[in-house]
Amino acid sequence: MSIPSTRTLPLKLLAQNPGLLRRVAPVGTRWSSSISQRPGSDSVRFPGAVNSKFTTQMSFLKASDLPAIPTYRVMDSDGEMVDKTRPPTDVTDEEVLTWYRNMLTVSIMDVVMFEAQRQGRLSFYMVSAGEEGITVGSAAALTPDDVVFAQYREAGVFQQRGFTLKNFMDQLFANYNDTGKGRNMPVHYGQNYPRMHTISSPLATQIPQAAGAAYALKLQDLQNPTRAPRIVACYFGEGAASEGDFHAALNIAATRSCPVVFICRNNGYAISTPTLEQYRGDGIASRGVGYGIDTIRVDGNDVFAVHEAMKEARRVALDGGRPVLIEAMSYRVSHHSTSDDSFAYRARVEVEDWKRRDNPIIRLRKWLENQGLWNEDLERETRDELRKAVLKEFGEAERGKKPPLREAFADVYEDITEEAQEQMKELKRILETYPDEYDLRPYQDGVKGLD
Amino acid sequence: MAAPRLFRPTARLLSSRLASTPLRPAFRQSACAPSVLRSRGYATEGGPKEVTVRDALNEALAEELESNQKTFVLGEEVAQYNGAYKVTRGLLDRFGPKRVIDTPITEAGFCGLAVGAALAGLHPICEFMTFNFAMQAIDQIINSAAKTHYMSGGIQPCNVTFRGPNGFAAGVAAQHSQDYSAWYGSIPGLKVVSPWSSEDAKGLLKAAIRDPNPVVVLENELMYGQAFPMSEASQKNDFVLPIGKAKIERPGKDLTIVSVSRCVGQSLNAAAELKQKYGVEAEVVNLRSIKPLDVETVIASLKKTGRLMVVESGFPMFGVSSEIMALSMEYGFDYLTAPAVRVTGAEVPTPYAVGLENMSFPQEDTVVSQAAKLLRL
Numbered sequence: 001m002s003i004p005s006t007r008t009l010p011l012k013l014l015a016q017n018p019g020l021l022r023r024v025a026p027v028g029t030r031w032s033s034s035i036s037q038r039p040g041s042d043s044v045r046f047p048g049a050v051n052s053k054f055t056t057q058m059s060f061l062k063a064s065d066l067p068a069i070p071t072y073r074v075m076d077s078d079g080e081m082v083d084k085t086r087p088p089t090d091v092t093d094e095e096v097l098t099w100y101r102n103m104l105t106v107s108i109m110d111v112v113m114f115e116a117q118r119q120g121r122l123s124f125y126m127v128s129a130g131e132e133g134i135t136v137g138s139a140a141a142l143t144p145d146d147v148v149f150a151q152y153r154e155a156g157v158f159q160q161r162g163f164t165l166k167n168f169m170d171q172l173f174a175n176y177n178d179t180g181k182g183r184n185m186p187v188h189y190g191q192n193y194p195r196m197h198t199i200s201s202p203l204a205t206q207i208p209q210a211a212g213a214a215y216a217l218k219l220q221d222l223q224n225p226t227r228a229p230r231i232v233a234c235y236f237g238e239g240a241a242s243e244g245d246f247h248a249a250l251n252i253a254a255t256r257s258c259p260v261v262f263i264c265r266n267n268g269y270a271i272s273t274p275t276l277e278q279y280r281g282d283g284i285a286s287r288g289v290g291y292g293i294d295t296i297r298v299d300g301n302d303v304f305a306v307h308e309a310m311k312e313a314r315r316v317a318l319d320g321g322r323p324v325l326i327e328a329m330s331y332r333v334s335h336h337s338t339s340d341d342s343f344a345y346r347a348r349v350e351v352e353d354w355k356r357r358d359n360p361i362i363r364l365r366k367w368l369e370n371q372g373l374w375n376e377d378l379e380r381e382t383r384d385e386l387r388k389a390v391l392k393e394f395g396e397a398e399r400g401k402k403p404p405l406r407e408a409f410a411d412v413y414e415d416i417t418e419e420a421q422e423q424m425k426e427l428k429r430i431l432e433t434y435p436d437e438y439d440l441r442p443y444q445d446g447v448k449g450l451d
Numbered sequence: 452m453a454a455p456r457l458f459r460p461t462a463r464l465l466s467s468r469l470a471s472t473p474l475r476p477a478f479r480q481s482a483c484a485p486s487v488l489r490s491r492g493y494a495t496e497g498g499p500k501e502v503t504v505r506d507a508l509n510e511a512l513a514e515e516l517e518s519n520q521k522t523f524v525l526g527e528e529v530a531q532y533n534g535a536y537k538v539t540r541g542l543l544d545r546f547g548p549k550r551v552i553d554t555p556i557t558e559a560g561f562c563g564l565a566v567g568a569a570l571a572g573l574h575p576i577c578e579f580m581t582f583n584f585a586m587q588a589i590d591q592i593i594n595s596a597a598k599t600h601y602m603s604g605g606i607q608p609c610n611v612t613f614r615g616p617n618g619f620a621a622g623v624a625a626q627h628s629q630d631y632s633a634w635y636g637s638i639p640g641l642k643v644v645s646p647w648s649s650e651d652a653k654g655l656l657k658a659a660i661r662d663p664n665p666v667v668v669l670e671n672e673l674m675y676g677q678a679f680p681m682s683e684a685s686q687k688n689d690f691v692l693p694i695g696k697a698k699i700e701r702p703g704k705d706l707t708i709v710s711v712s713r714c715v716g717q718s719l720n721a722a723a724e725l726k727q728k729y730g731v732e733a734e735v736v737n738l739r740s741i742k743p744l745d746v747e748t749v750i751a752s753l754k755k756t757g758r759l760m761v762v763e764s765g766f767p768m769f770g771v772s773s774e775i776m777a778l779s780m781e782y783g784f785d786y787l788t789a790p791a792v793r794v795t796g797a798e799v800p801t802p803y804a805v806g807l808e809n810m811s812f813p814q815e816d817t818v819v820s821q822a823a824k825l826l827r828l
Contacts (some may be wrong), residue, residue, distance in 0.1 A: 011787025147571060190603050197570055198603040202594050208563020209595065216571035219549060223520060232571075244587075255555055329518060396571035396760070411605035412639045414663040416741060 057443040070288045071329055072309060077358045079366025089304050093138075093373055099303055100142060100368060101382065102159045103132035103351035108157070108386045109168065110305035112333070112394065117338040121398065122172055124186045127155045130301075130333035133360025134265050135235075136160045137306030141314055142233055144194040147213055147304070149206040149234045152187055152199050153265065157235065161194045165393040176444040177402030179247045181407040198382050203236075204243035207262070210234030210251035211323070215259035216322060231317045232260040233310075238327075239270020253323040261313045262288075262325045265300065272345040288325030301332035301360040304367075333359070402442050404449025424450050476556040494680045505675040507649035508538045508614075511656040512576065516546050519574060522660060525552040525561055526578030526615075535580045536616065538677050562588030562613070566596045569665070570610035576660060579615035582631045583670060589634075596665040597640030612659045617645070617669035618712060619764045619812050625800035628808075630765035632711065633723045634740040635667045636774070642694055645669040647715040649679040651739055654692030662694060669741070679726050697745035699752065703734035706822055707752040709775055710762040711738040714813055718762050719819035728819070729828050741771060749775060750783045757788035758825060764812050767795040792825045794818055 038045065044052040050422045074089065076082050094412045110127035117125045128135065134158025142148070142161070150157055155168070166177070171189050174182035175183030180190055180198060197213075200206055207308045214232040221229045240246060241264055253260050264284040268275055281287065295317055302303030306328055313324040331352075331354040334341045342351070356362075368374035405427070431438055440446040500509075515522050523546075526666045528535045530543040530553040542549040558579065565577035577584040585592065594610050618630035632808055637650035642664050646652040652670065660665035683692060700715060701722055710718040715737045722733040734752050738745065753759050759779050761772035772793035797811035 090659070113822075149567070177607060179604050183602050183604065190606065192606050194610075198599065198607060200595060202590055205595050207562060207590060208560050208591070209567030212564035212567025212569075212575070213571035214567075215564060216568040216573040219523070219573065222549070245559050245563060248555075248557040249563060251555050252564055256552065287801040291792065353558060380577070407604075411601045413642070414600070414608060419743075 013078070027439055038168045041094065063281055063286075066282070068282050069295070069297045069327075070228040071297045071299050072305050073364065074304040074308060075302050075367055077301070077363055079363055079368075079370050081136035083321050089308070091304070091307065093352075093371070095140070095357070096364070096368065097373065099136050099160070100361075100364050101386075103156065103303075104135050104382060105117055105165070105362065105386050105390075106132050106136075106155045106159050107361060109382065110167070111391050112387070112390050113172065114334075116394070121328050122186050124338055125172070125333040126152055126187045126337045129361060130354065131265055131267055132156045133303040133364070134263070134300040134328040134330055135302035137360075138233065138263055138310040138328070139234075141307050141310035142230070143230070145228060145230045146314075147195045147197070147217065147230065147232045149197050149213065149232065150199060150237045151265075152201075152233050152242060153205065155187070155189075157233075158164050158189050158191065158196060161191070161196065162192060163189065163196075165389055165396070166189070169393040169397030170400065173397040173400060174402070175397055176403045177397075178399060180401065181411070182403040183407070187255070189301040190387045192310070204249075206241065206246050207236055207240070207243075207249035208252065209236055210230070210262070211249045211258045212300040214253065214258035214317075214323070215256055218257075218259055225313060229259070229318050231314055232258075233261050233263060237269075237270060238264055238266040238275060239278055240286050241287070242270075242278060247287075250293060250325070251431075254291045255291050257321045258323055259317040260319050261310065261317055262293075262323065263310070264325070264327045265330060266327055267300075268328045269332050269346070271340060272342070274346075283327055283329075284362070285325065285327040288327075293325050294324050295325040295327070297327045297329065301358050301363055302327035303360055303364050330360070344422065380405075402446045404445075405440075406450050436439040453765060456708050463481050463496070470734070480683050482518065495681060497745045499680040499790040500557060500686060501568065502649045502686075503647070503676055503678045504581055504652045504670070505538055506534065506652040507679075507681065508656055508670065508675075509542070511538055511653045511660075512539065513541060515576075516542065518688070519573040519621065519660070521572070521610075521776075522576060522696035523550040523552065523568075523573065525554055525565060527554055527556055527561075527576050527580050529553060532770050536672060536791045537668075538675070539578065541564060546636065550683065558584050558587035559591065561564065562591045565611050565613075566591050566599075566609060569596070570607055571597065572725070574610045574612070574660060576612045576614060579613065579632065580617050581620070581627060581672070582617040582629050583629055585615070585631070585700060587612065589697040591667070592641070592667070594639050597638050600664070600670070602605065608751055609663045609665050610663050612656075612662075613665070614656065614668035614670060616675070618670035618671055619801075620672045621803070622803065622808070624717070624803040624808075628801040630669075630763070630796065631667075632669055632741045632763070633693045633765050633774075634772045635669070636744075636771060638742075638757075640665065641742060642666040643740055644694055644739060645671075645712040647671075647674065647737055648708050649677075649681050649710055650685045650690075651698075651737070653681070653685060654690055655739060656695070658691045661691065666694070672697045674713055689826040695740045695745055697739055697748040697770045698737045699748070700735060700737045701733070703732035703756065705756055706733040706758045706826060707729045707734075707736060707756045708762055708822070709736045709738060709749055709752075709762045711741065714762045716766055717813060717815050718818055721762075721815045721822065724815065724819050725822055727821065727825075731826060731828070732820070732824065738771075744778070746778050746782060746789070750779070754786045758788055759783075759787065759791040759796060760818075760825060761791070761793045761824060762795075762818055763793075767793065767798055770795060771787070788828075789825055792821055794821050 063292055112127045114127055135154045139157040139160035179208045188199040210232045217230045268446040285295050285297040296309050298305045307327050316324050333355050409424055431447045529539040530551045533540040565575040569573045595710050599609050601606050620628045634640050644655040646655045659668045708718045718735045722735050725733050727732040761775045763771045776791050793811045
């Protein structure tokens with residue numbers, strides 16, 4: 001829609017659409033300064049574009065003529081620092097070893113759980129093979145007070161922020177220790193502190209919510225300046241970025257100056273749809289620029305690059321109180337989920353190639369070996385140890401009792417409604433009247449679980 | 452996107468100073484104000500005061516913004532423009548741009564922002580210019596706001612209030628005059644209220660903002676300009692109405708008319724006409740709350756009168772009236788002396804033409820004639 005200037009706006013049109021006035025005036029100083037064209041000016045003074053030069057050349061911008069946004073990397077695929085002149089990374093060796101261990105843990109858990117799903121021991125699982133570098137590297141740059149909204153392929157973020165194997169397994173098997181009380185599909189993890197909002201299945205809904213949470217943090221931090229300021233980190237895939245919510249979120253985060261870092265995991269596939277069919281522009285990063293958001297593209301297989309970009313993004317988000325977009329490039333080595341067999345739409349050799357040629361775990365391992373911090377023996381021992389730990393928690397969680405029966409009724413509202421209380425009473429009466437008909441042993445507290 | 456947006460200002464015409472004379476009378480001022488209430492007379496010092504629904508809502512917002520630092524208002528045009536319907540008038544000046552926020556035109560965006568802010572611990576009040584536009588954000592309301600508390604295992608409350616005009620409006624046709632009571636009323640996790648009078652508006656909106664659950668407040672555009680007397684108690688800043696309690700607006704013994712929002716006024720006028728024409732005493736129940744529903748009051752009234760009629764402006768199928776009639780079968784069947792009747796909107800997208808529009812919503816004469824039929828008068 002073209003927006004006429006206030007001066008030429010016919011009164012009749014204005015009378016019908018008083019809202020036009022609002023759209024014509026610039027944001028902020030809406031009524032105090034009038035935007036008008038000076039005679040002989042060489043640039044546009046329309047309110048919607050105040051610094052654009054006039055040109056007599058009619059040329060359309062072509063995305064294909066513009067250079068692609070570069071990809072930031074620190075370490076090459078051989079685990080060598082690309083820029084030898086820069087000072088070494090300021091992360092301690094212990095920290096890097098923790099990252100590596102966390103990445104390994106997630107990848108080992110993935111293999112075990114994927115197989116377990118195939119054996120019918122849980123209904124669903126999502127692996128994150130190939131994307132451990134993005135999740136662990138970015139989460140490492142967050143403080144425990146920062147808030148995370150994740151999509152569903154961010155086990156590494158949970159792992160790096162202190163989610164234990166027991167926490168993972170309790171959720172996956174929906175037992176009574178699950179903080180979600182067994183109400184969610186597997187991999188829909190959530191954590192109270194460090195705050196990780198529960199995963200939401202509908203795609204991209206977390207993106208505008210992240211902007212809102214960031215706005216809330218900003219207000220809270222303003223009201224309580226003694227508290228260390230916090231940001232929101234919001235994860236999503238390049239497929240989710242096609243949803244309207246993504247666009248709405250970036251625009252509103254930019255206009256409301258929300259301290260949020262959007263991290264797009266561009267892994268090449270949205271279930272079966274390759275990026276070529278997902279979008280025609282220069283990835284997701286080019287969109288950030290369009291919304292006036294500071295944007296960077298990083299090599300997602302380079303955990304150092306991801307960590308550095310996230311650290312800087314966090315600083316920028318807090319410094320100016322504004323959103324940042326990080327597009328982290330990787331390759332989804334795994335199937336989309338246990339409901340997907342990706343060899344139906346991509347060659348096995350392509351996947352094997354990526355697994356071998358460039359993979360965040362292998363790359364970091366090479367770096368560690370180059371530094372003399374790691375070797376074949378350590379690798380074998382660590383893998384064995386982690387696998388045993390995973391299987392131990394797996395077994396315990398699988399044997400764990402199911403949540404008590406009352407949890408089927410609680411939390412629909414802050415307080416249980418009268419109707420639901422009536423139903424609980426009635427259920428209890430039936431269960432107590434016919435104890436032989438209902439096996440309550442799998443449920444924590446049996447029939448008392450209704451109290 | 453732009454073209455349909457241009458239709459929105461039709462609604463603004465009603466509230467804009469630029470158009471002092473509406474294109475056509477949106478409602479008959481006298482028709483909806485119940486004679487019962489009018490007879491109480493005008494404000495005296497300390498006594499009841501005439502207040503419009505718009506001002507009552509404004510008062511509720513201002514009081515809650517004042518008393519609770521966690522609240523903030525956001526929506527399209529709510530700040531600089533004082534709200535498309537002027538409900539948020541003066542709030543920007545009083546509370547500043549950090550707590551009264553103009554958003555870009557993106558329902559999914561600002562509704563998602565509100566839900567996110569609620570998940571982060573604030574108590575946002577999200578205004579939709581009308582609930583018709585909330586359709587673009589309904590996933591956020593239903594899949595996120597309503598369900599997160601349950602799905603997170605109770606660790607993530609979502610104290611958000613969604614408000615805006617809903618249902619019948621004059622001259623804005625199919626995409627701007629739909630009633631969403633049944634839509635939101637069917638979702639576990641949501642609470643839904645729908646005020647009629649100024650007291651309802653203030654008390655319910657304040658209750659909605661204070662309630663820890665997500666609450667949908669379905670107002671009605673045509674009620675904004677209506678003035679109602681407000682009691683001394685309801686003028687105070689601690690006035691809150693309980694969510695889930697109906698109000699008997701007019702007692703009677705022959706017929707129970709259950710109604711909600713704007714239709715309450717129509718039902719009261721119809722009840723007055725029934726009394727005048729036939730000497731029938733109809734009891735009018737103002738539901739106030741769609742979810743939870745005050746089944747007790749409805750059934751108690753039904754037991755007294757033996758006859759039930761539901762008047763609402765939603766579509767007939769799977770609606771609020773369907774639910775109330777089903778409940779009356781479950782809890783009050785033995786007390787009914789005649790089949791229950793519903794008067795609803797017509798099963799048709801709202802037409803633009805005035806004549807057709809009138810025919811697609813309950814009118815007072817429809818209520819009167821259906822009541823007469825029900826009572827075999």
